[in-house]
Amino acid sequence: MTTTDATDTTDTTDATGRPLLDVRGLSVSYHRRGKGTPAIRDVSLDIRPGETVALVGESGSGKSTLGRAVLGLTPATRGTILFDGQDVTHAAGARRRELSKSVQAVFQDPNGSLNPALTVGQTLAEPLLVHSRDERSVVLERIREVLALVGLPGEAAGRYPRQFSGGQRQRIAIARALVMSPRLIVCDEPVSALDLSVQAQVLNLFTTLQRETGVSYLFISHDLAVVRHLAQRIVVLYRGDVVEKGTTEEVYADARHPYTRRLLAAAGIEGAPAPSAR
């Protein structure tokens, strides 16, 4: 049911139809006092180029764990993660570094996501320093570019994170993710700490960036109302298991699992069609 062609806007799709990210039967266990508690069990999902797949669930559902596993921050216990057809489940060292050109992340907390001791420019230059030996002018030019992409002035590079508001900091975090022109960005609750009026700004930014750069998103969120604006497909996690999978339309119109229906109800969407704009 995940192969609906509802996403005809994805003209960037690989000609071969091969997914960009392919997670197969992934399990992650955390070890506490010798006992392995599974955080996610046998989770499969795939993301095509230019597509957004939302991973939805509440705290303890394991949604962030999956994101961290894809990023290599948490080791997988079982299963495989394929990126662009290559097995990257246990990529480490040089391979992980290479992979980090293509896979980036935006996290929830806009306060903690930037090192307070570094200027915005230093933070943005970090991935470039790891991956290339570009000249200073090239680096500065790229920083200006990504700042412009997220709607911030070039002077922002010289300032410290504390001089920005929460929404602006989240823009900077997005800019850092964009520096290497990645093909996939894992977004872990990127707007849930933001105020309503700022949330919309950041959500729109995600949409615009995807249109302009063709990047794919793995969008992790607890809020089905937010997800609806971005995702073509939705995967619902409940206590580590996938309980629902389908295109956004399918899930909103005809959720099968009672948990999904509860989430929808909580998001104020009870199977009803989206209300028209005011």
Place this chain on the structure above:
Amino acid sequence: MPDVSVLRRVLRRVLRRPRIAIPAVILLLELIASFGARWLAPYPPQQADFTAALAGPSAKHPLGTDRLGRDVLSRLMYGGADTFREIAIAVVITLVVAVPLGLVIGLRRGPLDAVLMRTADVVMSIPGIILLLIVLALFAQSMTAAMVVIGLLSVPGMMRVVRSATLTVGRETYVAAARVSGLGTWRVARRHVLPRITGLILVNAALACVGTLLIASGINAIGLGVKPPAPSWGGMMADASQTLNESVWPAIPTGGLIAVTAAALIVLGDGLRDMLAERWSGASAAAPARRRRASGPAVAAAAVPESDDAWLPAEPNPVVRLTGVTVTADTAAGAVDLISDVSLTVGQGRTVGLVGESGCGKSMTGLALLGLLPNGARVSLGTVEIDGVDVGSFDAVKWRALRGGTIAFVSQEPMVALDPLFTIGHLLREAVRTHEKLSRRQATLRARELLTQVQIPDPDRVLKLRPSQISGGMAQRVSIAVALAGRPRILVADEPTTALDVTVQREIVQLLRTIQRDTGMALLMISHDWDVIAEACDTALVMYAGQVVEAGPTDRVMTAPVHPYTRRLLAANPRLAAVGEPIPTIPGTVPPPGQWPVGCHFADRCPDRVDRCTQAPIALTRPGDDVVARCVLAGEELEVSS
């Protein structure tokens, strides 16, 4: 020469801080005196003058003489070099081993972490003094050997400090982001972790120096290590102890010098940490970054027109009434208004919602109502009435009589809202007995009843649990039960659902509704979540940057908002916005307290702004039956649309 200017800048920064400069100078002088003793000391360390034994300070002997008539100052100087060398050996060993280990295991965790932490536990349980005594006995009283042992014994403690600080910093998302950017462990440690924990390491290094100094002098004081007559600070204390009956004098400078040296080290460590911390805490940087038009608070407050509270939506039998309340806080930058001209009424059995974004003053309004404003903040204008009584002059005793019984409170984070060290039963009994004279048994019965009231199944089991043993939703129910213990007439609920999972949020709102229906209690619901407001509240007040900007029946506010801010905020709600097109947004951000414009607080972000908006404070007006708004266009717009 950039180096010189950097040096000069650092030096100037250091000298401006007496807490760094004074101890640094003291230590520097001691070092010079000690290592230059051969040239600087007035006498050789062993030169005895029996005619001047146990003399007090004089021109000849600035610090007096000991029982053999040896010059105390000279001996302290000669003994100092050994002391400082000993400290250096021990602390360098500790730092060189512990800091890299702590960083690595803090960032990488894994089996190495487990093994090293276990080892550390064992080593930290070794009575170190005994090891020192053995080493001294085995190694011909070598202080160097003893210092190596002290250095190694201090490794686990330092390693744990570094590790736990690394763990804390490592949990910051920017460290995860740096790893995602491809940085290896060492680079993350050097670039992101080490700079953040340098201050902490310096403080602990200072403490390690002090510990070594005290141990080394203690060893010498009990006659081990340095053999008399060679001078050592500890040995000189021991010398002095033998002639206490004749003179206490020789004991003063020796022990005093140790204490002064140790104190200088500690103060220096703390000072350096504080200096480093300021770089990112922003404490000093925030002030100059202040933007234009910081509304001279007192002036602005006075300039706000007293709003007529006739607009207040008809609330029968008001339980609480705020009239034109301004809360002012004293900050480093002067008095700053946190909320301004807030009026609201909650009638018996009614629910009023305060809605707005973070920092708009919702919670401050709730705390003003409870008389629990944070230190330094006060109601500077307006009145707060509870049950018809002006509480402006209430003291702690009167407030306590009111709280819990008349007005009660439920807060946002249920997991930190309950004292973790007590059982639920204990906490509930305490709450019950605060308001009613009941026996323990009766109180338990009432506690059970309260748990049933908040719809907790199996209350007897829950009474025996502690807050950490129950879920967030359950903890919030318990918090509500605690608040209900005094049968309050109004409950202030500050974001009671925000920290909960979305599916639990609804249950809590429904529970509050049910309780209200059953008890006739009034409810002031503070929330940023329009869904909660829509579901729970009869009346909604929208707050923006410290002011109420719109009020009216919830239905009307949400379906026909009048104030441009309300309109735009509702439109920006992803729940209500249309899918497939950009979500309408409000440009810019909410101005923080102290940076409110003189006129309409929303003017900077408002697309409908006209000149009148920015000239003078805007008053609340009542252009329609159900409509109250703080906008110069409110009336006109209504006329247009009707």
Place this chain on the structure above:
Amino acid sequence: MWRTSGMRIVQAVPLLLFVSALTFFLQLFVPGDAARSIGGLNASPQAVAALRHRLHLDQPVWERYWAWLKDAVHGDLGQSISSNESVSGALNTRLGVTLSLVIATTLLALVVGVVLGMAGARGGRATRVTADIASIAGMTVPAFWVGLLGIWIFNTRWGLLPANGYVFFGTSPGGWLRSLLLPVAALAFALVTVIAKQTREQLADVLSRDFVRNLRANGVSERSILFKHALRHVSVTVLTVAGNNLIGLLGAAVVVEELFGLPGLGSAAVTAASSGDIPVIQGVAVYFTLIVVGLNLLLDLAVGRLNPQAVAA
């Protein structure tokens, strides 16, 4: 709680093995002739030879350790080189002195520290500054010096308290108390300031927590908040601090015993260390380790009663 107590006891075994092994295997690192090093530069060749023989330094170290271990299991810690007495017999009579000193100091420091800390937390700016200075003084002033000044004031000047020696409790309880007062005060000085500081910080932390605001908001009295809720949090912290300070306290106790001429384990170890009486030091190592384990166990039990979670974590 019982789990952790069990763990403490189980952990004591490898700890004892580790400490005792250290006392033997450190000898491997002694450069040159161990007997000469132990005997000191002034020892005659005969004395060095005797020492070598008495310490069995001619045997491999692991053999010596194994022999010692076998005896130790049966409670025999060997013979003192200088007095020929049985080490365990000599140390048993001294155990009470050191235990009295350490336990009395810890209890006194806990009570006085918490009282001062709570008073300091409620005081104004002057109190705060005083408390800050006192806490630095506590960290920096050597116990030996505090004892020295104590002797001068209370003995030399006022003649109130003995400067030297120990009276057994059985001989005269009053004399026992008087003989301990100055040493305990000298030892407790540092610990009091540490505990007072922790109390102050913990109190400020607890009183700023959400649950305290909620207690206030729902009408619970300040008295109840302070003496029931806050004090319990403070106690947990402070008992833990006391436990962490035990090892340092033992170290200071050695110095203080020496200063006041108390016949405790510490002064035995010091005498042994200056005369190369290795078996005695090894014995004291065992006793000290047992004291640390035992007292920590007691403190754990106390913490566990106050906060079951702290122990589970």
